[in-house]
Amino acid sequence: PVLNPVDLVFGRDNWYATAAGECGLIVRVFEGRAKKVEGNPDFPTNLGASDARAQALVQEVYHPDRIAQPLRLSGARGSGEYQNASWEDVLTELGNDVNGARGATLVITPPLSGPMGQVVNEFVQAVDAEHVTYEPEDRIVLREAVRRVFGTDTLPTLDLANTNFLVSFSADFLHTWISPVQFSRQYGEFRQGREDVRGTYWHVSSRMDGSAANADRWLPITPGTEGLVALAMAQVMVSEGLVDRAVAEQVYSGISLDQYAPDAVAETAGISAEQITELARRFAEGQPSVAIAGSLAAAHTNGLFNLTAVFALNYLVGSVGQEGGIILNPPPPFESDVPGPSSGLPYSDWSGVVNDLNSGRYQLVIVYGVDPVYGLPEALGLREALANAGKVVALSSFLDDTTLQADLILPVHTTLESWGLIAPDPGPGFQAVALQQPVVNPFVDSRAAGDILIEAATAAGASLPWPTYEDAVRAAVDSLRQLNRGNIDAPDAKQYFVMAQAQGGWWDTSETAESAPDAPETPTPAAQPEYAGDPGQFPLYLLPFPSNSLGYGETANLPWLQALPDPMTSAVWSSWVELNPTTADRLGVDTGDVVRLVTPRGSAEVPVYVNPAAHPDVAAVPMGQGHTDFGRYAKGRGINPLDLVEPATESETGALAWAGTRVRVETTGRKVRLPRFEGQVPAFQLEGAPIIEVIPSEH
């Protein structure tokens, strides 16, 4: 054969550092187009690693259904009928609206830290608006648990590279929970990074998720009993003298551990006393050991108890702030007027917002960066309430469920086109901020959300401290320079900023959290989970769960992520309900049979996936689908399980207990083909020559 010379491609590559979420990124840009996302090898949270969601950021930029210019509603609200408008007109209009709605404006955003949070705060003050934030509700419970147990507002990270024994209570830390790339990177080291130790990992949960699938042992428990199992572990460790009783009494003050012997909780938890005892012994003897909890554990009415009871275990084995343990994060290095991490508004307070909307209190609602109409359950009635606002303005790139309720849509830059300064939460255990810079020019006629707010305030006769949002970012970077520490050494402000751009951020490995407390500051009383729906009528637990690639639905518009097989079922492009084979047999259904899920709140039809690892009492449905629009790849696909959820709240924080509803499964007689990866290629373990070889130990 003839060897061809290397193919000639005209043009050259440029590589720019930026950031998204908790990761520092490097983006390949060729002829002005973003081509490929890689992890930034220098940025301390991910050290060059990335994940499917970061990879898919380029599809956000070039999405065919991205909103390309300002839009003004031309039909009824919610009709999706819009006509094009000019930036000049819409900004003037917004300025007038803001001016006319002083004291009657509501701003909805995610919890924002850094300069963007600062811009929103200044805007809200300048125009006399109110500000509420939305984030997934289990995150609110997690933040409160971390505040109570560790006394910090920042989320902690882990030092898995030095951990011997890890137990996760429902936290899908490798795929969806708070910082999966950071934890996955550590997990590789946890398993195979040391000569003499291979870390052992157990998982306790009511659904086998993508993390549990990797555990050395999985203990399937009754939903909502995570905290109970943790107390039983503590009881075993104390009664067998494995840990100091005085420490345990201080850590679990107000709870009489003797009531929670494994025998007493085993039946409720759905696992045996022996399993709990063995887990406790392994945890106590395998030091350094770590216990984490999240995701589904937080989404019950007793979510805060579940999380605090589990995180408190770390005090018993002395792994708080220690090598191989839970590493607390210091507050971000921002000046006092720049916000750090904060919680979203809990569900119970959203009811108040909805009441205010319905009473006509708000003449203007501005939504940026979140889709609460989709992310909060139908039962709240936010969609209907928005109809009672004088005017709804969405700063958005896509026609998501909230944007669909807007009178005015102002298209904003996507991640790869934006400025920003992000303090990852959780950070890497020391102070670090990622500098986000536009790696390409805006692909459509969009603006930075920060600039829109600054201009709207100016047009309304108020003034914000910066002419543009970029200036706010530059000012924040300059205040980092004045700290005179960290990774960047430059003679002047301009050079400093260029260095920060090139390195992808600022970090100071020596600036770690102050010493950890000895015990939780506020005790949390033990609590049982409560469920909406009578067990006789609704025999199964409905467990919605965050999707591996679509998360809580925020990335459902991206085709690569829609097409990415779910780690357990390999299903793609759809919703499904996971049922245990015995449960499916009893109902007479098989994979692909469409069933009706009936809860006290409503019903929906989805195909079944018979999952051999599903808990027999659980019907698990992924989150992320069921969008009204959100572009061609998401529109009309599957169901949003939150529409079936009875709005029970977590008893202490008021966050939505989205796993607190029971369900009945009815057959419909219909069958569909569930699109999935399974079966694309003939793949099966061969007798005598298995595809995956498994050995009990290295030697």
Place this chain on the structure above:
Amino acid sequence: MSPRWGMVIDLDRCTGCQACVVACQAENNIPINTEAVYLQHRAIEWIRVERYWDGEYPNIKARYIPVPCMHCSEAPCEPVCPVYATYHTPEGINMQVYNRCIGTRYCAVNCHWHVRFFNFWEPKWPESLQNQLNPNVSVRSRGVMEKCTFCIQRINNAEQNARLDGGRPLRDGEVNTACAQACPTRAIVFGDLDDPESQVAQIANTTTRGYKVLAELGTNPSVLYLKKIDPEAPAHGGAESA
């Protein structure tokens, strides 16, 4: 001396997250696997993650294995191509020459790993999404076979740069495949198996866990897997299809 490219995949690190799958699709201009494509059983994934069940509830495990092309030294797909479109490079890569391929699909039939994919349709992207396509990788037209190339465009690029740089040999780590670069647990390691200093060679030469999938066929794959460790592995034979 020319390199011999190879890969090590540590199943004890892999978590089944599939960052590799999307990274590969982004790098190599793989058409979007639509719902219809999945229903036709024609999804194209140059690297895929297979999931196998092991055991029964409650003592059940799900196990993952990333499967790219094995780049066999004695590749069964190569001698059967009537037009020499399937070809082995001197650097050990099993390549597909798209403009020779006439779509007999014999190679795919002869591949035991099912890592060759036929383009039954002209690949389509909405016009705006075409801005993302990698200019260094051909978009394959209808009627030709495609497969993992170990990111040949990255190798070519690095070799070109090394030639311009005074003809020096490539340094270990100078070339990486998209899948290995993305992998958050560092389960995938790529490099020159003939360079004893390279990370991939050092793992391959020292590990006690290495095995090759379907090794008994004698095709000598260039992808070495490291066995999954499970201190409490249930007895084998119960695993079901992926």
